[in-house]
Amino acid sequence: MDLFEEILQYVLSGLSTGAIYALIGLGFAIIYNSTSIINFAQGEFVMLGGMLTLFFHVTLFMSLPFSVFLAVLVATAVGVLFERLAISPLKNADPLILVIITIGGSILIRGIAMLLWGKDTYALPMFSGDEPLVLWGATLMPQNLWIFGITLIIIIANRLFFHHSIIGKAMRACSFNRVASSLVGINVKHTVLFSFAISSALGAAAGIIIAPLTMTSYDVGIMLGLKGFCAAIIGGMSGGIGTVAGGLIVGILESLGAGLISSGYKDAIAFIILLLILFLRPQGLFVKGETERV
Amino acid sequence: MKKELLKFLLFTTVILIAPVFLGSGYLMNVLVFVGIFTILAVALNLLLGLAGQISLGQAAFFGLGAYISGVLTATHALDPWLSMVIAIVAVGIIAFILGFPILKLKGHYLAMATLGMGIIVYIIFNETIDITGGPSGLSGIPHLSLGGIIFNSDIKNYYLVWFFAVMIILLSVNLTSSRIGRALRAIHDSEVAARIMGVNARLLKVQIFSISGVISALAGSLYAHTVTFISPTSFGFNVSIELLTMVIIGGLGSIYGSFLGAAILTLLPEFFRTFQDYDIIVYGLTLVVITMFMPGGLVRGVPLLFRSLFKKESMPQSNGKSG
Numbered sequence: 001m002d003l004f005e006e007i008l009q010y011v012l013s014g015l016s017t018g019a020i021y022a023l024i025g026l027g028f029a030i031i032y033n034s035t036s037i038i039n040f041a042q043g044e045f046v047m048l049g050g051m052l053t054l055f056f057h058v059t060l061f062m063s064l065p066f067s068v069f070l071a072v073l074v075a076t077a078v079g080v081l082f083e084r085l086a087i088s089p090l091k092n093a094d095p096l097i098l099v100i101i102t103i104g105g106s107i108l109i110r111g112i113a114m115l116l117w118g119k120d121t122y123a124l125p126m127f128s129g130d131e132p133l134v135l136w137g138a139t140l141m142p143q144n145l146w147i148f149g150i151t152l153i154i155i156i157a158n159r160l161f162f163h164h165s166i167i168g169k170a171m172r173a174c175s176f177n178r179v180a181s182s183l184v185g186i187n188v189k190h191t192v193l194f195s196f197a198i199s200s201a202l203g204a205a206a207g208i209i210i211a212p213l214t215m216t217s218y219d220v221g222i223m224l225g226l227k228g229f230c231a232a233i234i235g236g237m238s239g240g241i242g243t244v245a246g247g248l249i250v251g252i253l254e255s256l257g258a259g260l261i262s263s264g265y266k267d268a269i270a271f272i273i274l275l276l277i278l279f280l281r282p283q284g285l286f287v288k289g290e291t292e293r294v
Numbered sequence: 295m296k297k298e299l300l301k302f303l304l305f306t307t308v309i310l311i312a313p314v315f316l317g318s319g320y321l322m323n324v325l326v327f328v329g330i331f332t333i334l335a336v337a338l339n340l341l342l343g344l345a346g347q348i349s350l351g352q353a354a355f356f357g358l359g360a361y362i363s364g365v366l367t368a369t370h371a372l373d374p375w376l377s378m379v380i381a382i383v384a385v386g387i388i389a390f391i392l393g394f395p396i397l398k399l400k401g402h403y404l405a406m407a408t409l410g411m412g413i414i415v416y417i418i419f420n421e422t423i424d425i426t427g428g429p430s431g432l433s434g435i436p437h438l439s440l441g442g443i444i445f446n447s448d449i450k451n452y453y454l455v456w457f458f459a460v461m462i463i464l465l466s467v468n469l470t471s472s473r474i475g476r477a478l479r480a481i482h483d484s485e486v487a488a489r490i491m492g493v494n495a496r497l498l499k500v501q502i503f504s505i506s507g508v509i510s511a512l513a514g515s516l517y518a519h520t521v522t523f524i525s526p527t528s529f530g531f532n533v534s535i536e537l538l539t540m541v542i543i544g545g546l547g548s549i550y551g552s553f554l555g556a557a558i559l560t561l562l563p564e565f566f567r568t569f570q571d572y573d574i575i576v577y578g579l580t581l582v583v584i585t586m587f588m589p590g591g592l593v594r595g596v597p598l599l600f601r602s603l604f605k606k607e608s609m610p611q612s613n614g615k616s617g
Contacts, residue, residue, distance in 0.1 A: 037402070038402035038403075038405070038406065040405075086582055086586070089586065090586065095400070095401030095402055096342075096346060096348055096401065097585055097589070098402075099348055099401065099402055099405045100348075100538070100542060100581055100585050101581070101582055101585050101586065103350075103405075103535065103538070103581060104577075104578050104579070104580070104581025104582035104585065105578065105582055106578070107535060107574050107575075107577050107578030107581065108575060108578030108579055108581075108582060109578075110574060110578070111572065111574040111575030111576075111577075111578050112575065114574065114575075115572065115575065222531065226406075226409070226410070226413070229406060233406075262421070264417070264420070264421040265417060265421060267413070267417055268413070268414050268417040268418070271410040271411075271413050271414050272414065274406070274407075274410045275395075275407060275410050275411065275414075278395075278399055278403060278406070278407050278410075279395040279396075279398075279407075282399070282403065
């Protein structure tokens with residue numbers, strides 16, 4: 001394999017993990033915009049997506065599409081429950097308290113998953129076979145195409161929802177000014193609940209489509225969640241195309257770094273990017289104006 | 295001030311005579327770890343409880359202290375005390391330099407940045423196999439010794455570790471009630487207001503971050519020399535979370551509370567063997583429940599609980615009237 005093919009290979013696989021980070025990052029941004037909370041439990045919904053699909057499909061012998069549907073549904077319900085039980089009672093708490101609560105919630109969800117499914121690593125079957133496709137010398141699994149396709153659909157649906165539906169517009173209004181929104185009759189409480197529902201569904205979907213490629217276990221949520229956060233930070237917590245680009249950047253850099261430099265430091269790459277962005281451009285790479293992030 | 299001194303003397307006396315009643319069995323070994331975790335929890339509490347700055351990367355400083363001490367003694371045969379000093383100074387410098395960009399961040403962003411820092415350091419421990427031994431760890435770290443006494447038994451290590459723990463507690467109690475402590479509390483309540491009052495918030499935050507790092511490095515060095523074997527898993531993300539849970543259980547800002555938190559979370563797994571499998575559920579539940587229902591931690595929460603129970607007992611008459 002010559003260098004071009006090798007790099008193409010890394011970029012392709014980087015794009016598909018990057019798409020996953022983008023979805024997770026969107027989840028972070030949606031909750032941040034409606035509540036100013038960074039939900040540390042975001043990664044756990046990614047884990048729940050994969051593990052629940054596996055549970056319904058492999059343990060309960062349900063069909064794959066139905067398992068996926070149920071998994072997203074259950075993960076969303078967990079997200080809503082989390083908001084009701086832990087976030088909603090503490091509406092105006094100190095950020096410090098909210099950080100601790102969401103970390104506690106995230107560990108609790110992870111712990112319950114460990115209790116239910118043990119510490120083993122599982123593989124979800126590929127959605128449509130494992131016959132690799134060859135593209136200019138680089139190999140691609142059909143699952144990668146599923147990831148690109150589903151991510152694209154979700155991003156478009158997300159865009160349509162936030163810009164063309166009345167609920168989505170209300171949620172965007174809340175993110176600009178909560179008091180003014182409630183004055184014009186928007187139910188802020190509902191939008192917060194809604195943002196938790198949407199972002200846990202997004203996380204679960206991301207977890208499901210990546211699970212056949214990277215395997216899944218009770219503790220995959222930490223890393224995936226943090227890298228998704230990295231994507232959202234690069235995008236300036238925008239909930240739009242910036243976060244998607246952020247995810248792809250992290251995915252590609254990580255994949256290139258792992259391939260060309262050292263695979264052991266693969267996970268460190270995302271965190272070094274995260275720290276650099278937080279230190280140098282906390283408002284994100286693509287945003288011009290100063291935002292209250294520091 | 296007199297009350298503080300009395301509390302400290304009482305605490306020190308209990309620590310001094312505890313081995314007489316507890317014997318020198320396995321429990322002594324566990325109490326050595328309680329001491330190390332007390333130091334770590336107090337260090338985090340200075341940062342989190344006093345100055346209101348969260349860190350999810352405390353295990354990084356703990357680990358750096360342990361690895362610098364461990365590598366210098368086990369690989370380069372340096373004197374253990376000297377390498378302890380080197381470890382502490384080195385971590386102090388690292389924390390001071392990292393502190394400036396990190397503590398510019400607030401709240402959630404600070405949490406994420408410190409978390410990222412912790413994970414990067416953890417990855418470095420795993421990957422620099424030539425130096426640290428990688429995932430299989432570093433062994434052959436010598437015990438500390440002082441004037442012919444080698445700290446190689448649980449009871450000797452108990453007194454060694456608790457000497458440092460008591461000193462750190464004294465230092466922290468003093469710091470809390472000093473001018474600097476008051477300035478840090480002002481930053482905790484409102485950084486803007488503190489600045490207006492002439493507090494150099496930026497520098498002070500970096501300083502307390504470094505102090506917290508230095509104390510954690512001391513704990514790390516003690517850990518390396520008492521256990522004589524270290525591996526990256528002892529310094530991972532879970533350890534940072536465990537420390538956070540200890541501080542929250544004891545109560546933010548309460549120095550003795552940190553001891554209580556460290557003692558509970560270290561002793562619990564010893565009494566309930568099954569606890570080890572479910573530890574993360576317990577940590578998660580504790581974090582959520584205590585933050586939601588007992589924000590002052592056990593030290594402030596339990597007396598409050600008793601008072602409210604007591605009140606309820608004396609209330610039935612008024613309840614009867616209204617009902």
